[in-house]
Structure formats: C-alpha cells, structure tokens
Amino acid sequence: MTIARTVCLGFLALILIGTILLILPFATNDGSWNNPMVALFTSTSAVCVTGLAVVDTGTYFSFWGQLTILFLIQLGGFGYMMTTTFLMLLLGRKFDLKQKFAIKESFDRPFLQGSNSLVVSIVATTLFFEITGIFLLLKVFAQEYGLSRGLWLSIFHSISAWNNAGFSLFSDSLVAYKSSWLVNLVIPGLVIFGGIGYQVIIEFYLWLRKNISRQKRVFCFSLNFKVVISTTILLLIVGTFAFFLTEFNNPATLRNLSLQDKFLTAWFQSMTTRTAGFNSIDIGKMTTAGLFITMGFMFIGASPSGTGGGIKTTTFRILLNCTKSALQGKDDVVLYQREVPSTLILKAIAVVFGTAASIVVVTILISLVEPNLVFIQIFFEVISAFATVGLSTGITASLHSTAQLILICAMYIGRVSILLLIAAFIGNVKPTSLHYPEENLLVG
Amino acid sequence: MTIARTVCLGFLALILIGTILLILPFATNDGSWNNPMVALFTSTSAVCVTGLAVVDTGTYFSFWGQLTILFLIQLGGFGYMMTTTFLMLLLGRKFDLKQKFAIKESFDRPFLQGSNSLVVSIVATTLFFEITGIFLLLKVFAQEYGLSRGLWLSIFHSISAWNNAGFSLFSDSLVAYKSSWLVNLVIPGLVIFGGIGYQVIIEFYLWLRKNISRQKRVFCFSLNFKVVISTTILLLIVGTFAFFLTEFNNPATLRNLSLQDKFLTAWFQSMTTRTAGFNSIDIGKMTTAGLFITMGFMFIGASPSGTGGGIKTTTFRILLNCTKSALQGKDDVVLYQREVPSTLILKAIAVVFGTAASIVVVTILISLVEPNLVFIQIFFEVISAFATVGLSTGITASLHSTAQLILICAMYIGRVSILLLIAAFIGNVKPTSLHYPEENLLVG
Ligand SMILES: [K+]
Ligand SMILES: [K+]
Numbered sequence: 001m002t003i004a005r006t007v008c009l010g011f012l013a014l015i016l017i018g019t020i021l022l023i024l025p026f027a028t029n030d031g032s033w034n035n036p037m038v039a040l041f042t043s044t045s046a047v048c049v050t051g052l053a054v055v056d057t058g059t060y061f062s063f064w065g066q067l068t069i070l071f072l073i074q075l076g077g078f079g080y081m082m083t084t085t086f087l088m089l090l091l092g093r094k095f096d097l098k099q100k101f102a103i104k105e106s107f108d109r110p111f112l113q114g115s116n117s118l119v120v121s122i123v124a125t126t127l128f129f130e131i132t133g134i135f136l137l138l139k140v141f142a143q144e145y146g147l148s149r150g151l152w153l154s155i156f157h158s159i160s161a162w163n164n165a166g167f168s169l170f171s172d173s174l175v176a177y178k179s180s181w182l183v184n185l186v187i188p189g190l191v192i193f194g195g196i197g198y199q200v201i202i203e204f205y206l207w208l209r210k211n212i213s214r215q216k217r218v219f220c221f222s223l224n225f226k227v228v229i230s231t232t233i234l235l236l237i238v239g240t241f242a243f244f245l246t247e248f249n250n251p252a253t254l255r256n257l258s259l260q261d262k263f264l265t266a267w268f269q270s271m272t273t274r275t276a277g278f279n280s281i282d283i284g285k286m287t288t289a290g291l292f293i294t295m296g297f298m299f300i301g302a303s304p305s306g307t308g309g310g311i312k313t314t315t316f317r318i319l320l321n322c323t324k325s326a327l328q329g330k331d332d333v334v335l336y337q338r339e340v341p342s343t344l345i346l347k348a349i350a351v352v353f354g355t356a357a358s359i360v361v362v363t364i365l366i367s368l369v370e371p372n373l374v375f376i377q378i379f380f381e382v383i384s385a386f387a388t389v390g391l392s393t394g395i396t397a398s399l400h401s402t403a404q405l406i407l408i409c410a411m412y413i414g415r416v417s418i419l420l421l422i423a424a425f426i427g428n429v430k431p432t433s434l435h436y437p438e439e440n441l442l443v444g
Numbered sequence: 445m446t447i448a449r450t451v452c453l454g455f456l457a458l459i460l461i462g463t464i465l466l467i468l469p470f471a472t473n474d475g476s477w478n479n480p481m482v483a484l485f486t487s488t489s490a491v492c493v494t495g496l497a498v499v500d501t502g503t504y505f506s507f508w509g510q511l512t513i514l515f516l517i518q519l520g521g522f523g524y525m526m527t528t529t530f531l532m533l534l535l536g537r538k539f540d541l542k543q544k545f546a547i548k549e550s551f552d553r554p555f556l557q558g559s560n561s562l563v564v565s566i567v568a569t570t571l572f573f574e575i576t577g578i579f580l581l582l583k584v585f586a587q588e589y590g591l592s593r594g595l596w597l598s599i600f601h602s603i604s605a606w607n608n609a610g611f612s613l614f615s616d617s618l619v620a621y622k623s624s625w626l627v628n629l630v631i632p633g634l635v636i637f638g639g640i641g642y643q644v645i646i647e648f649y650l651w652l653r654k655n656i657s658r659q660k661r662v663f664c665f666s667l668n669f670k671v672v673i674s675t676t677i678l679l680l681i682v683g684t685f686a687f688f689l690t691e692f693n694n695p696a697t698l699r700n701l702s703l704q705d706k707f708l709t710a711w712f713q714s715m716t717t718r719t720a721g722f723n724s725i726d727i728g729k730m731t732t733a734g735l736f737i738t739m740g741f742m743f744i745g746a747s748p749s750g751t752g753g754g755i756k757t758t759t760f761r762i763l764l765n766c767t768k769s770a771l772q773g774k775d776d777v778v779l780y781q782r783e784v785p786s787t788l789i790l791k792a793i794a795v796v797f798g799t800a801a802s803i804v805v806v807t808i809l810i811s812l813v814e815p816n817l818v819f820i821q822i823f824f825e826v827i828s829a830f831a832t833v834g835l836s837t838g839i840t841a842s843l844h845s846t847a848q849l850i851l852i853c854a855m856y857i858g859r860v861s862i863l864l865l866i867a868a869f870i871g872n873v874k875p876t877s878l879h880y881p882e883e884n885l886l887v888g
Contacts, residue, residue: 292804322789323793323797325790345786346766349763349789350771353763353764353766364737367733371732374818375819
C-alpha cells in the first residue's frame with residue numbers, strides 16, 4: 001500500500017499548497033485575497049486535472065494565478081501518469097515471476113528496462129508533445145492575439161490539453177474555434193495522446209524506430225497496446241456519429257453549422273468527452289439524448305497510464321468481452337489470443353462497481369443539498385467530477401458551498417481511488433494454477 | 445437454446461392472444477372496440493408482469509377485461525417462475541456431472557427430485573400463497589366494498605402481488621391503504637415470497653417440515669438460499685431507511701404522516717420497488733434523491749426463480765463480493781465458504797452489462813422521440829420497464845405511440861433476455877479444472 005498511499009497523500013499536499021497559493025492576493029486579477037472555497041475548488045480541480053470551475057479562469061485569476069493553476073495541472077497530470085505507469089511496471093514484474101508461460105509478456109515490453117529511466121522518459125515524452133502543441137497552436141493564437149498573449153494562450157491550452165485538464169482561458173472554452181481545422185486537430189491530438197497512456201506511446205515509438213532503422217528483430221505489440229488502440233478508435237468513431245445524429249437538429253448546437261463544421265464539432269465533442277473536458281458547443285444547451293450519451297462516454301473515460309480518468313477503455317473492453325463470453329457459453333475471456341486472468345476481471349468489476357456506487361451516493365447527497373436543481377444537471381456534474389472530465393451544464397458556480405465541498409471530494413476520490421485499488425491488487429496477488437497462458441493488462 | 449427459445453415465443457404468443465382478447469368490445473367498460481395500442485401495451489405489461497399502464501385498469505376495462513388481464517398476469521408470472529426454476533435445475537445437473545468435488549451440492553438440493561413433480565409443486569405453492577392472500581385481504585376490502593366487490597378486489601390484488609405484477613384496480617394504486625397494517629403486511633408478504641423464488645420457499649418449507657417432524661437427517665441450506673435471504677433482508681432494511689430519510693421532509697409524501705405511518709410507507713416503498721410496482725405514495729411527487737434511490741433498487745430487483753425482475757439479488761451480491769475480493773487483493777470470490785465459479789462471474793457481468801446497455805439505448809431513443817420530457821422521468825420509466833417494476837412518475841399514458849412501442853419492446857426484452865442468457869450458458873458449459881470446491885448459484 002505504501003506507494004499508492006504516498007501518492008494519495010502527495011496529491012492531497014499538492015491540493016493544499018495550491019489552495020494556499022491561490023488564496024494569496026497575487027493570484028487574483030483584482031489583487032484581493034481570494035475566497036478560500038474558490039481557491040480550494042480550483043486547486044483540487046487543477047491537481048486532479050478535472051477542469052470544473054466555479055469562476056472564469058481567464059478573467060478571475062491574474063497571470064500568476066493562471067501560472068499556479070498550470071503548474072498544479074502539470075504536476076497533477078505528470079504525477080498520475082508516472083504513478084500508474086510505475087504501478088503497472090510493478091504489476092508486470094509480479095506476473096513475470098509467477099507465470100512460467102508468460103515469457104512472451106516480458107518480451108512484449110522492451111520499454112520497461114528499469115524504473116530509473118522511466119521518469120526521464122515520461123518527462124521527455126511530455127515535453128515533446130507539449131512543445132509541439134505550443135508551436136502549432138501559436139499559429140492560431142498569435143495571429144489573433146499578438147505574440148506574447150498568443151504564446152501564453154498556446155502554452156496554457158497545450159499543457160491543459162496534454163494533461164486532459166480541460167481548463168481554458170476563454171470563458172466559453174473553445175466554442176469560438178469550432179470551425180478551425182488546426183485547433184480541431186492539435187487539441188484532440190494532445191488530448192488523445194495524453195489519454196492513450198505512456199505505455200502505448202512508447203511502444204508506438206519503438207515500433208516506428210524499428211521500422212525506420214530496419215531492424216531484423218521481431219516486434220510484437222503488447223495486449224495493452226492492441227486493446228487501447230482498437231477501443232479508443234472504436235469509441236471515437238461511435239461518439240462522433242452519436243453526437244452528429246443526436247445534435248443534428250438542435251439549433252443551439254449543430255443545426256446552423258455547415259455539414260463540415262457539424263462533423264468537426266461532433267468529432268471534437270466525441271474526443272473531449274473522454275476525459276479532456278473542453279467544449280466547442282454549449283453543453284447546457286445539448287439535447288437530453290446528447291447529454292446522456294456524453295455521460296456514458298465520460299464514465300468510460302481514457303486509457304490507463306495516461307493523464308485521463310474514467311473507468312478506462314481497458315476495463316470497458318474486458319467487461320464487453322466477458323459479456324460476449326457469457327453469451328457464447330464460454331468460461332474464459334479471450335482478447336487477441338490472450339486469456340484475461342480472473343484477477344483482472346475482478347478488478348474490472350471493482351472499478352466499475354466502486355465508481356458507479358460512488359456516483360450514486362454523491363448524486364443522492366447533492367440532490368438532497370440542492371432539491372430544486374434538475375436531476376440531469378446534478379447527475380452530469382457528478383459523473384464529470386468522478387471521471388475527471390470537467391464538462392458541466394453550467395451549475396458549478398451557483399451550487400451551494402456544501403454541494404461544492406462534496407464535488408471537491410468527488411474529484412479527489414475519482415482521481416486516487418484507482419491507485420489504491422491497483423496497490424491493493426499488487427500487494428497480495430497470489431500464485432494461481434494456470435492452465436492457459438495469460439497476459440497482464442491494466443484496468444482502471 | 446430450444447427451451448428458452450420456446451419460452452420466448454410462448455411469451456410472445458401469450459402477448460398476442462392477450463392483445464386480441466383486450467381489443468374485443470367485451471373487454472372495455474364502455475363496450476366499444478379497444479384501441480389496439482392500448483390492448484398491446486396492457487397485454488405486454490400483464491404477461492411480463494410489469495404493471496406499467498396507459499389507461500386506468502379499474503375504470504377503463506370491464507370485469508371481463510380485468511379477468512383477462514389477471515389471467516395474463518398469472519400465466520406470465522407462473523411461466524417465468526417455472527422456466528427459471530427448470531433451467532436452474534438443468535444447470536445444477538450439468539454442474540453435478542462435471543464437478544467431482546461438489547457432492548455437497550446435490551445433497552443441498554433434496555427438493556429437486558425430478559421435473560415431473562416440479563409443475564405440481566409450483567402450482568401448489570402459488571395457490572397456497574394466493575389463496576392465503578385473498579382471505580387476508582378480504583378482511584379489509586369486504587368491509588369497505590361489500591362481499592362480492594371485496595372478493596374481486598382481494599383476488600385481483602393477491603394474484604397481482606404474488607406475481608409482482610403491480611396492477612391495481614385503484615387508480616392511485618394502494619395510496620389509500622398507506623396506514624393499514626394488514627395491507628402493509630399481506631401485500632409485501634405476497635410480493636416478497638413471490639420475488640424470493642420457488643427454490644428458497646421450498647427449502648424453507650423442507651427445513652420447517654424437518655424441524656417439526658424432528659428428523660435426525662442433517663439439513664444444510666443451499667448457497668442460493670443463504671445469499672437470497674441475506675441480500676433481500678439487507679436491501680429491505682437499507683431501502684426502508686433510505687426512503688424514510690430522503691422523503692422525511694417532503695410534504696407531498698411522508699412529511700404530514702405520523703412517525704408510524706412514515707415508517708410503514710417507507711417500508712412499503714422499499715419492498716415494492718424491487719420489483720412489485722405498487723405504490724402507497726405519489727411517485728411523481730417524490731424528491732429527486734428518492735427517485736434516484738428508487739431507480740437503483742428497481743435495477744437490482746428480486747431473486748432468481750421467482751416472479752420478479754431486475755438483475756437479481758444474487759447478481760448484485762456476486763458483484764459486491766467480486767469488488768470486495770479485488771480490494772483485498774484476492775483472486776477468488778467466496779460466498780459462505782463456497783468459491784463462486786468464474787462462469788457465474790462472467791454471467792453476472794453479462795446480465796448487468798446487457799441490462800445497463802439496453803437501458804441506455806432505450807433511454808436515448810425515447811429522449812429523441814420525446815425531446816421535451818424531463819430526463820429523470822424518461823430514465824425512471826425505462827428502468828421500470830426493463831426491471832418489470834411498473835412504477836412511473838406518471839408519463840406512461842401521455843407518451844407518443846412510438847415511445848410506447850419502444851417501452852413495449854423494453855418490457856418484453858427485460859423479461860426474456862435473462863432466459864436466453866441462461867440457456868446459452870447451459871448449452872455450452874465446459875468442464876474446467878477445479879482447484880477448490882465450487883458451488884452453483886443462479887444469477888439473473
Ligand atoms: K478533464
Ligand atoms: K411489476
């Protein structure tokens with residue numbers, strides 16, 4: 001438990017330091033002492049890379065306040081990516097020792113040579129993507145706002161996108177850029193690579209390097225890579241069509257756009273919902289069907305060892321294949337010629353059951369505190385907080401402070417509970433009598 | 445697949461026969477030909493023992509129409525109870541042949557001597573409970589409505605309660621009897637015994653008989669019995685307190701009642717939500733929190749081999765213990781000193797995943813058909829239809845006919861999908877290398 005416990009306390013410490021910094025007068029635009037509740041909410045939202053906001057980040061906070069928020073996002077996102085990857089490495093080793101059949105597995109992971117180089121490698125990956133993002137976004141923002149303001153906007157949105165934080169300096173998020181091809185490619189690019197996880201990126205990089213240098217060595221993608229890539233692509237496509245179809249006739253969102261912009265906006269929404277939290281349409285004006293679909297995608301979320309939240313694509317895929325197996329009357333679950341170990345199935349159940357139960361309890365609590373609010377808005381807000389998405393129908397700022405405190409807890413639990421679960425899983429995993437080669441896969 | 449397929453077609457045939465009968469002029473109170481849509485909806489709702497209604501059963505239908513509905517309820521409820529029990533028997537035999545360690549199991553089930561006596565035994569059990577219910581309810585209804593009307597009311601409500609159908613001849617269901625101790629004990633008694641399943645009842649009966657005749661033979665309750673009884677009691681208690689607390693201050697439901705009536709009404713609501721569908725408070729006026737809790741309990745539902753719906757108490761319990769195991773870092777799931785086989789875990793996942801996915805899809809479809817309806821009402825209605833509960837916030841009758849058709853499909857799928865799943869499961873179950881005695885348990 002020690003690693004995860006350390007990380008949980010680390011997140012908590014970071015939130016408290018952030019809160020204190022954001023209370024100080026230098027952080028606000030008008031130079032006054034900040035409301036402690038606003039500071040706590042913003043700091044939690046930044047550290048947990050959620051993106052829910054009770055004030056308008058772009059106008060309420062000074063440059064220094066915004067910089068503080070950006071640091072909190074960067075540390076929170078990096079910390080999460082680092083920890084989940086490190087825990088997965090530990091998990092892999094544990095399995096390697098126990099499984100005689102899984103020689104294949106260690107072969108699948110040439111990138112996990114040791115934890116020493118892990119920090120350096122993750123920092124390098126992060127910087128590579130963020131700096132690329134800044135340069136590309138500068139083209140759009142410098143043109144519109146001049147070089148210095150444009151640079152700041154590019155830095156902020158690039159870091160926010162890579163960390164799936166969803167914080168924006170524009171009060172309407174990215175609604176103004178719904179027709180910009182560059183913004184609709186760069187932001188999703190950062191969000192998707194950030195959310196797809198370090199392991200997948202590094203595997204893709206190794207594969208690229210092998211092909212370019214024409215090495216003779218056999219290269220196999222890991223199960224994690226195959227599951228994450230196929231599930232992510234599937235969800236992105238399904239999401240784009242779902243939003244296109246449900247919002248097609250809604251005058252407040254897609255109806256008055258050209259066909260191309262309709263697709264671009266639906267694509268952006270499909271990408272941002274799991275779990276970036278930017279928006280290029282007004283979430284509060286979406287149709288009921290569109291909102292409900294959004295909730296489903298928020299719940300699923302991004303992929304393990306990335307910066308995003310939710311139950312994760314791998315968990316979703318395992319449960320989908322469990323259902324398929326049960327319908328076919330089989331008693332094993334196979335993913336790409338690998339049997340899914342029963343421990344992973346239990347963990348997938350725990351992630352979903354735990355998240356769903358937490359969402360239900362918190363929704364009930366906020367409904368009791370705010371009896372006059374519409375149910376769908378509360379439910380949406382709670383799922384958004386737990387899955388660290390940050391989309392909102394617009395009720396966050398007007399919530400009673402008790403409800404805001406509950407949301408703060410929800411954001412924190414939504415971020416760290418998975419860590420505790422993985423740690424519990426690593427701590428006591430026992431050797432089992434295997435009858436088929438199994439391969440390891442991170443869920444949650 | 446043949447058994448389940450036969451049953452699915454049987455249900456469909458029964459619905460069609462019921463629809464034709466309810467279209468005929470003899471069925472309606474005013475003697476005119478009935479609207480086919482109303483007839484189809486009512487017939488489906490009766491055969492699937494759901495209880496959702498687009499018209500007021502007590503005033504819209506003639507005595508003969510009501511009698512037809514009662515027959516449909518009785519055949520639908522009996523057919524479901526019979527089929528699930530029979531399939532579980534088959535499942536038990538399959539496991540007996542395959543599991544050398546599970547000698548205990550066949551010993552646990554002295555009541556499954558053969559399928560010949562099964563029909564007789566289920567009919568006898570049904571008649572025993574329904575007739576007892578009729579006599580007890582007669583005390584209340586005869587006093588108020590005279591003997592002949594009172595007898596009809598008693599027969600109708602007793603059969604409706606035993607089958608967890610939720611149809612009532614009173615337009616406000618049982619709101620008028622919220623303070624009546626007799627109604628608040630007899631109806632819940634019928635509902636709970638009907639929903640707890642034939643297997644549990646017969647085991648309880650055998651245990652009683654053994655204790656009365658003082659046999660020396662060892663008697664062990666089955667895993668199914670222990671899980672169903674403990675989970676049902678737990679859910680009933682949690683539900684009573686949840687409704688008591690969330691509705692305590694709601695002037696439209698509990699606030700103006702005495703403390704005793706508050707508890708009585710909360711208890712009734714806790715019992716009826718999984719999955720009887722009667723109500724003694726106005727569902728449409730419940731708080732948001734109360735409605736959301738109701739949805740959760742509706743989703744869980746009753747127990748296998750009974751007349752109720754939902755994902756079933758056993759499924760819920762298995763997933764709860766999977767979560768517990770994962771949190772403890774264990775790789776097996778144990779319930780009362782029995783390991784839960786991995787096939788059952790897969791099936792539990794399939795039941796929940798399938799039900800949840802169906803609910804999401806149907807909710808989206810109805811949201812698209814009825815864009816102006818409030819989300820919580822649609823969501824509530826759809827869960828109620830899938831779990832064959834029949835509670836409604838009051839929108840059923842005013843729904844567009846397309847939405848009503850979708851609900852009809854939802855009621856039917858909600859009832860028969862579990863059968864198909866069990867059948868698929870029985871059809872292909874393969875021997876596995878066991879390392880621990882496992883015991884069989886029905887989910888869904
Ligand atoms: K986010
Ligand atoms: K019902």
